[in-house]
Amino acid sequence: MLHKLLTVTSKPERIGIGIMSGTSVDGVDVAIVSVRGSGEELTYRQLAFDTVDIPQALRQQIFKQFNPEESSVDKLCSLNVEIGQLFSTAARTVVEKAGLRIEDIDFIGSHGQTIYHIPVDQHDTGLVKSTMQIGEASVLAEVFQCPVVSDFRVRDMAAGGEGAPLVPYVDHLLFRSDTENIALQNIGGIGNVTYLPKGGTTSDVIAFDTGPGNMIMDEAMNILTQGKSLFDKNGELAAEGTVHHGILKEWMDHPYFTLPVPKSTGRELFGAAFTRKLVDRMLEMGLSKADILATVTMFTAITIADQTKQFLPGEIDTLVVSGGGAYNATLLRFLMELGGFAVKTQEDLGFSSESKEAVAFAILANETLFGVPNNLPTATGAARQVVLGKLTV
Template sequence: MTRPAFFPLLHQPRRVLVGLMSGTSVDGIDAAVVSVTGQGEAVAAELLAFFNTPFAPQLRSRIFEAFSPEKATVRLLGALNMELGEAYAAAALHAIREAGLTPQDVDAIGSHGQTVWHEPQGDPAFTVQLGDGDVIAQRTGIPCVSDFRTADLAAGGQGAPLVPFTEFLLYRSETECVLLQNIGGIGNVTVLPAGCRAEEVSAFDTGPGNMVMDGLMARLTDGRETMDAGGRTAARGRVCAPLLEELLRHPYFRTPPPKTTGREMFGADYVDDLLARGRALGLSGEDLVATATALTAESIAAAVREYVMPRTRPARLILGGGGSYNPTLVSFVRRALEPLGIRVQTQEELGHSSDAKEAVAFALLADCTLRGVPSAMPSVTGARYPAVLGKLSFPGGVE
């Protein structure tokens, strides 16, 4: 059911919104300024400007503390919620200037926030995203939609993934099945069958994306490097097939969708255990990173083979997210999927931006919220009904 829009102006043919996103890799805030036109399934989005603001080292360190139940005190979480609100507001204002606009030209902001914990199978199920929407609204003078996941949780869903609704709007094809694979800290895939309706879309987390590789690099370099830039470390190593086979027996990969995962399953403890296994096998650091890179690629292929191909035959998979800039990982994904008859493309090969894709998605989701349009997909999250997502913060002025 479509509810009344909060703002009549959002019935206008054209709206301008800012989407904000920071993912599980914690490499910075993505801000996309987006022009949105049309209504319903005829909606279209044009990227006007995109800017990434890296997190200051001290703030990034505090975010990683918040990932640990032993360190995540109420004081830390409360302070970070406000600090991140300030950081998101600054990122939004910078992106607006980059677009040659002023805050008065922008109708709304959609901010995903920084996930520090996501436990959809908990009793009760809960999720925690930091970066207060009220702070963003007050500092920018622009209405802000935030805290997108809890409405779907309350409706009995996983609270994730949420981007598939926007992928359905922007990427579906009448003639072929298209897969959208994001490789951020976690990997997730959206399945768009040829000529699909919204209720036929499915999506789920495939497993670790960059998270394990990043964690290994940080441990192996004593924090000097936080990612395998350009896939160079993995390219120098050799995949340990026995260890890879063991890693692929993790229960998560055998769990059918709907499902989501995060640092709770593939975070610091998982990386520490993998390091210990690698040392016991006499593997070099390069071999371990190569094996972790192969784990991401093979888990994607396994997810497609086990949970997608029995229902539909994908023609192509479009890679996005930070992992698509890792040529070693991309080559591993191509090698894993080509035997399945699936061609692999990147967002850049199609003229899009891997960096901006999820920030654009949260601009579109905010547009839906403000028009009273449900954007959670029960076929994706397992919810009992489609919910209107997010909480709305109004500005009282700009300091």
């Protein structure tokens, strides 16, 4: 396998797979890319992309591990391998659908499934800054017989960072502009923004988590439909409702929104327990389902507009939205009403909103194989640039 690693890095063009399962746990994203070069000289082509469903029983088990009161070490141990097997099956499926062979794959970058993320030391509980992503990379390495880079976040945390966000390094490589200030807003379970000032270098990039993305909207839909619908397709129900601005002002008092950047967050702050309180409160106030969805959708839009206004040093010329939120027409409309800037999607630029993060982890893995530092201290708070990930060969 070490011989294969040397062979892979000597190739002028490499075929890699990026695998991503986000905080929403709504599917395994698999992107297949062809990559040339590394660092500022890197170019890539997307060869294939698909999202493979996560079986509902497995999804329920994963959600139990998010809750310290339900998590168990034996199930966590087992899930690490089960998710590795799921990733392997998903990757093999996409490879075959693309008309490729397992032997064609030169490397894999797997983000894993985040189980818990503690971005800063918690002195009141004694918990130290740490993060856990599972999905055993050895399973992927055995199935594909190629180098696998995984567990990207912990090296940044060891260097003093929060381990997130990591995609801004790739954003800089692919989207930097000499003529525009670009903000790239990913709206997955959590929202995160990357700011690329025109003509800037990696040291000028600013990135951080803006707060909830789809997470609260999805959980609210789950609660209101008693599990029959897991998300508000295209924001259709929210479009029928009326936003309750009074309660939004209360929600914006959450301490996360005044924390300085760089910062990151997750399900630990804005997950099911948080959403249940919001929904129960609105039901007590007599809000309809549509009004509740409209209000939580506006909450995501307002947090994005507020956080970019507070913490970005310059005006935004264009906000480019990716992730599942890019397909929520009501959310995009709210953003356009609030922002005062052009709102585009990845598709408007010839890219894919769905595949962006999976592509990013393939590119991050490529950089790791070449020993190129691939975190951005301005985004994560790390003391220095480091090479991310653990290599399984």
